[in-house]
Amino acid sequence: MLQYIVRRVLLSIPVLLGILLVTFSIARLIPGDPCRAILGEKATQAVCDRFIHDKGLDKPIYTQFGIYVGEILRGDFGQSVRYSMPVTRMLAERLPMTVELSIAALLISMIVGIPLGIISAVKHNSWVDVITMVWANTGVSMPVFWLGLMLAYVFSILLKDTPFWLPPSGRVSPGIPNDPFYEVWGIAAPEAGFGMFMHFLGRLNILNSILTANWELLKDSLVHLVLPSFALSTIPMALIARMSRSSMLEVLGQDYIRTARAKGLTSRKVILKHAFRNSLLPIVTVIGLSLGGLLGGAVLTETVFGLSGVGRALYDAITARDYGIVQAFTVVIAVFFVLLNLLVDISYAYLDPRIRLE
Amino acid sequence: MTQLETTLPKLDKEGISLSSVSLWQITWRRLFRRKSAVVGMIILGILVFIALTVQWIAPYDPIQVLLGKEPVKARQDPCIHILGCPTTEPQHIMGVDGNVRDEFSRLLYGTRWSLIIGFTTVTFAIIIGTILGALAGYFGGWVDNLIMRVMDVLLAFPSLLLAIAIVTVLGPGLQNALLAIGIVSIPAYARVVRASVLSVREMEYVSATRALGGDTMQILFRRILPNALTPLIVQGTLGIATAILDAAALSFLGLGAQPPTPEWGSMLGAERNQVFTAPHLVFFPGIAIALTVLSFNLLGDGLRDALDPRLAHVS
Numbered sequence: 001m002l003q004y005i006v007r008r009v010l011l012s013i014p015v016l017l018g019i020l021l022v023t024f025s026i027a028r029l030i031p032g033d034p035c036r037a038i039l040g041e042k043a044t045q046a047v048c049d050r051f052i053h054d055k056g057l058d059k060p061i062y063t064q065f066g067i068y069v070g071e072i073l074r075g076d077f078g079q080s081v082r083y084s085m086p087v088t089r090m091l092a093e094r095l096p097m098t099v100e101l102s103i104a105a106l107l108i109s110m111i112v113g114i115p116l117g118i119i120s121a122v123k124h125n126s127w128v129d130v131i132t133m134v135w136a137n138t139g140v141s142m143p144v145f146w147l148g149l150m151l152a153y154v155f156s157i158l159l160k161d162t163p164f165w166l167p168p169s170g171r172v173s174p175g176i177p178n179d180p181f182y183e184v185w186g187i188a189a190p191e192a193g194f195g196m197f198m199h200f201l202g203r204l205n206i207l208n209s210i211l212t213a214n215w216e217l218l219k220d221s222l223v224h225l226v227l228p229s230f231a232l233s234t235i236p237m238a239l240i241a242r243m244s245r246s247s248m249l250e251v252l253g254q255d256y257i258r259t260a261r262a263k264g265l266t267s268r269k270v271i272l273k274h275a276f277r278n279s280l281l282p283i284v285t286v287i288g289l290s291l292g293g294l295l296g297g298a299v300l301t302e303t304v305f306g307l308s309g310v311g312r313a314l315y316d317a318i319t320a321r322d323y324g325i326v327q328a329f330t331v332v333i334a335v336f337f338v339l340l341n342l343l344v345d346i347s348y349a350y351l352d353p354r355i356r357l358e
Numbered sequence: 359m360t361q362l363e364t365t366l367p368k369l370d371k372e373g374i375s376l377s378s379v380s381l382w383q384i385t386w387r388r389l390f391r392r393k394s395a396v397v398g399m400i401i402l403g404i405l406v407f408i409a410l411t412v413q414w415i416a417p418y419d420p421i422q423v424l425l426g427k428e429p430v431k432a433r434q435d436p437c438i439h440i441l442g443c444p445t446t447e448p449q450h451i452m453g454v455d456g457n458v459r460d461e462f463s464r465l466l467y468g469t470r471w472s473l474i475i476g477f478t479t480v481t482f483a484i485i486i487g488t489i490l491g492a493l494a495g496y497f498g499g500w501v502d503n504l505i506m507r508v509m510d511v512l513l514a515f516p517s518l519l520l521a522i523a524i525v526t527v528l529g530p531g532l533q534n535a536l537l538a539i540g541i542v543s544i545p546a547y548a549r550v551v552r553a554s555v556l557s558v559r560e561m562e563y564v565s566a567t568r569a570l571g572g573d574t575m576q577i578l579f580r581r582i583l584p585n586a587l588t589p590l591i592v593q594g595t596l597g598i599a600t601a602i603l604d605a606a607a608l609s610f611l612g613l614g615a616q617p618p619t620p621e622w623g624s625m626l627g628a629e630r631n632q633v634f635t636a637p638h639l640v641f642f643p644g645i646a647i648a649l650t651v652l653s654f655n656l657l658g659d660g661l662r663d664a665l666d667p668r669l670a671h672v673s
Contacts, residue, residue, distance in 0.1 A: 014507065015507075015510055015511055015514050018507065018508070018510070018511030018514065019511060019514055019515070021511075022511060022512075022515070023523070026523050026524075026526070026527050029527045133394075137394065137652060137655060137656060137659075138648070138652060140651075140655060141599065141603075141648045141649075141651040141652035141655055142644070142648045142651075143603055143606055143607065143610070143623070143626075143644060143647050143648065143651075144607075145607060145610050145626070145627075145630075146626060146640065146643075146644030146647065146648070147644075149626075149630055149633045149640050149644075150633075150637075150640070150641065150644065152633065152634075153633050153634060153637050153640075156634075157634050157637075168634075291516075292515075292516035292517060293516065293517075293518075294516075295516040295519065296516040296517060296518030296519050296607075297518070299518065299519065299522070299611075300518075300607055300610070300611070303611065304630070314519075314522070315611060318522065318526050318611075318613070319612070323526075326523065326526055330515075330519060330520075330523050333515075333516065333519055334514055334515045334516070334519070337514065337515070337516055338514050341514075
């Protein structure tokens, strides 16, 4: 098992280098003067000359790539012109929102999608099956930004003054105290390095509210998370339900299922222990595949719901031509995606021991 | 590529039509037996009809501003005569948009854009993907390694994100957005073609053609690539759905089609802040996107089942 993990980790290194090469090329291909693209149109020639020398932009292109990779490895993503702060700090502030949103959406899609798929396979061709499949086909076809807007309209305008009202935008209601746990615990506010990680954890509202026993914040954060995470979860949910169904159908037709039934096991045991466990591999695969859509969809969901996450920051950076951020955030999201896929691959090996030996 | 297109039907005639029922006839029959695929084909048929005849069926010019021409104001609610709207007022089935244009006409013209976007991006991706996949699969070795590792890197990015990054470099606009989506979808086709090439490369009929003195091009295009046709058709149909969805997303973000182009994603994006006051301007374009994407998804799924050799005994 360990050998398999090590091999998979080593295999992902060239892909990670490739990602850096692509984002590096994107930054170099942007038309115009790199200095003024980064420092702004008003930079003087003298400032620009110094900037180009400092950044090593007068060195050969492969040296520049080496410098770039070195900077990233040290966690230095450069400066944002627009917000005049290190991009790493912006990441620590923006990433928690996206992480919360993606995890919530993934959880919803798994908790709803997998049981729906199993039920429609077990009750093949019943009305449950038909409705699930019609819904799954519609789910994968809906644009996430449209669904988000429509949900916001229904739940905050049409259902106004009912108990079902939900906030259409934002992360928390104004006025709710949101002190990071390290301040509540009396630990000095961290500034750099590991402190950035503390900062990141402190901005994960749900985690932070539990750590500081701030139940008002927990409730408020969850209420704000419902609509965006539901909108974002539709496509993965539909994909997971479809895959769970077809995978279960295939397994249910196997001889060992008939044997299990024949020896008198309860239906429940046959379905959950014998069939489900064996149908997991394709389900995990489709979960892995939908992660990319989830991260891409986060850009749209955050834009629609006015959430200041990584996706929204990326969108703002593109419109403001803040290339430092575009480059850094693309790298971070892509690396995040590769790591998640690595996790999916490792879970394959756990679920199906044959894969380790390939 | 023209060689591929011209030789395929010929091979079809030589090889398959000798038997009484051709592969395509079997596929066709199986496709019609699936309700969901038939629904997909009907929706798609209607959309194609609208796209071809839109200049005659649309009540208004999609980019004409009606201000001063008709007694309407921006973001007016739908007015449908048979549903009780007074006939003294001009009929606007889906209301009037923020720039005082007829929403229904814009929506109809959007069909044309959507189908063009879907077909051009997928055609581009299939052509490039087929060339790359065929080279990788046929020659193997370092060519295969180089091409497929580049594809791996492209696949390592979430597709919409990579498309956004590419449009950032190229600059916003429909053409660049299409190019970006095309580039992002290449790896899927390259993988499909490579897999098909690998599966038949060592078969005896290929060796036979080689022994008879067939050149590389002939072997590749006449003997090997036709095997990749069925998976490509399935992947391509489903790919059109994704491409339309991604292009709409880019336009929604302002990176794709620019106003006043009647493109659904950009129509939706322009009115998104008015969703609470004029929800119809967000509702209808979204439904149009969803229906179009749904039709390609249903058809693609149906084609996959109909072309799957494992289901051959069914018919």
